[in-house]
Amino acid sequence: MLGPPQTITTSDTENLRAPINSSRGKAGIRKGRPKGAKSEETILRELLQQKISLNERGKARRITIHEGIFRRIIEDCLKGNTKSAAFLLNRHHAMTSGEPMESGLSEDDEAVLEAYLQKYQSKLNPKED
Numbered sequence: 001m002l003g004p005p006q007t008i009t010t011s012d013t014e015n016l017r018a019p020i021n022s023s024r025g026k027a028g029i030r031k032g033r034p035k036g037a038k039s040e041e042t043i044l045r046e047l048l049q050q051k052i053s054l055n056e057r058g059k060a061r062r063i064t065i066h067e068g069i070f071r072r073i074i075e076d077c078l079k080g081n082t083k084s085a086a087f088l089l090n091r092h093h094a095m096t097s098g099e100p101m102e103s104g105l106s107e108d109d110e111a112v113l114e115a116y117l118q119k120y121q122s123k124l125n126p127k128e129d
Contacts, residue, residue, distance in 0.1 A: 049066065052065055
């Protein structure tokens with residue numbers, strides 16, 4: 001048989017609380033990124049520059065993964081994949097035209113950025129009177 005239910009007193013609940021290791025309102029990593037830790041950009045760049053083996057016309061060649069990806073896209077284009085063709089032609093146009101790539105920002109966003117840029121440049125180069 002079970003005995004009567006036990007009641008928990010206030011002093012018992014204080015002992016059940018987990019210790020607080022940080023002060024309130026200061027969550028997260030306080031020391032920042034550890035030294036030697038690589039950013040996502042660095043990791044991606046290193047991975048794309050790794051060499052892989054490729055057999056081309058019976059001869060072994062070593063190329064970067066980046067080049068291998070572009071070769072695969074070109075193969076897909078030649079097989080009739082229109083998305084790959086559009087991607088490749090857009091990349092080629094962006095690299096050869098010298099035109100700035102489309103930012104994807106609205107006109108309002110571009111106006112705000114332009115105003116900020118002018119204000120920032122005026123602070124850097126104040127007019128001498």
